[in-house]
Amino acid sequence: MDQRLLLMHQVMLADRPRLHAYDQALASVVREGDVVVDVGAGTLVLSMLALRHGAAHVYAIEADPAMAAVAEQIIRQNDLGDRLTLVQGEARIAKLPQAADVVVSEMMGNLGPEEQMVEVLGAVARRNLREGGTVIPRRLVTHLAAIEFDDEGWGLWRDGPPGLPGYRLDAVQHVVEPHAQLHFFQREPRFLAPPAVLSDDGIGPGSVSSPEREVRLRVRESGCLQAVIGYFAAELADGVTLSNYPSYPGCNWAVWVWPLRHKEVRAGDEIVVGVTVPRGRGRARDAMEWRLDCRITGPGR
Ligand SMILES: C[S@@+](CC[C@H](N)C(=O)[O-])C[C@H]1O[C@@H](n2cnc3c(N)ncnc32)[C@H](O)[C@@H]1O
Structure with missing residues (x-):
């Protein structure tokens, strides 16, 4: 095995x-x-x-x-x-x-939809669930958020590790590719914009999912955009929800972090994020293959 x-x-x-x-x-x-x-x-x-x-x-x-x-x-x-x-x-x-x-x-993936739970449960329910039967979970939501990170993660590639003032590592940012890293947060990053919904799927006999889309994150706090994170919330039943953000002790799901070249953003800017799901057998299951493209719009840009 x-x-x-x-x-x-x-x-x-x-x-x-x-x-x-x-x-x-x-x-x-x-x-x-x-x-x-x-x-x-x-x-x-x-x-x-x-x-x-x-x-x-x-x-x-x-x-x-x-x-x-x-x-x-x-x-x-x-x-x-x-x-x-x-x-x-x-x-x-x-x-x-x-x-x-x-x-x-x-069958929730780190982002939520990678294991195609919504489609699989939809098919199982259509063939096997009695009318009025229940599916657990009944809803799966994926959120994206723009963050300023620190030396716990990708934010490291600026001021360097703690205890080495003046040691700049910005050069590392230039080799980044638009693919995800997996991260368990020890500390809360700073959210520059309220999280936005990438996908929100009810699960039942009629369910199909299409998480591929564009999301707009409206910047509320000026700061240094360093990454976009993605995480899920699954509604299992009345009052029972399971999410991988914030990371909790023993959590088996990491949070997806798409590192970006660090960029100053101002309140009022919009971060336009496009997520592309890889095509082909089994490729959607691989976190590294989900591509994120990002551009910033706003007054004077
Ligand atoms: C995340 S694990 C959950 C295992 C177990 N239910 C638990 O909660 O510990 C998902 C399991 O679903 C199986 N699986 C994934 N896709 C499936 C599919 N389309 N049909 C049947 N089994 C599947 C995998 O092989 C794996 O064992």
Whole structure:
């Protein structure tokens, strides 16, 4: 088995706020005797939570053959064969033997849409969710924000590291390409403009997603534009939301940071940001491949 995959599942299971949020959402949605579909089931943790909250049966769909083989063993070891059925394959085309009351999934990428959760859950719901059934999460929003960073991240390539006054590193800015870095924020950066919405998708039988678009960030505070960040907020159920910004201890999702050549901006400027999603099989999953282009407009520019 790919050891990076194993580590990914380990880090996800260790993310306590993530599991707590899903536990709360499933507790509020699942009714005694419900049929639940766990899409992208991995180590079956969401299936287990659904059973604990009263589901009569869970269909756990997992595309990765190595992960599915491990999941089969977990089912056997926990003696759950009569309540938990593993379906190995692509969830978009799965047709289950029973209509489901609830579809649950955690396929949020660091930005939100990379793992195509909105499209996949839309397809699963159309084929398998009973009328009036519930999807968890029910909404996925991606935000972009313009920031002034400091020596915790890309802001370093100006004044240099702490303790070395006068050591200029601006030259490094000129080799930057319009691709994302992943970052866990230890400190809050300064937001130069209120965050704007890149995509806002309801999830259900009718859902499709198209995050590729242009966003305008209106500068409220003058400062040095150093990066644009992208992060998600997933609405799981009433009053239960999960987001990767601000970074929290144990958070398994990094925040995307597109570093820019540092540029002074003034209140009243507009930062026009275009995001291009890479085409081709599997390429959208790779954070590095999402391109961000940025221009600044405003009085006197
Ligand atoms: C982020 S992990 C979540 C695993 C588990 N549900 C959890 O919460 O710990 C996503 C899983 O979905 C699987 N997956 C991704 N796309 C899928 C698809 N279209 N159909 C079925 N499984 C998929 C991946 O192989 C991976 O195991």
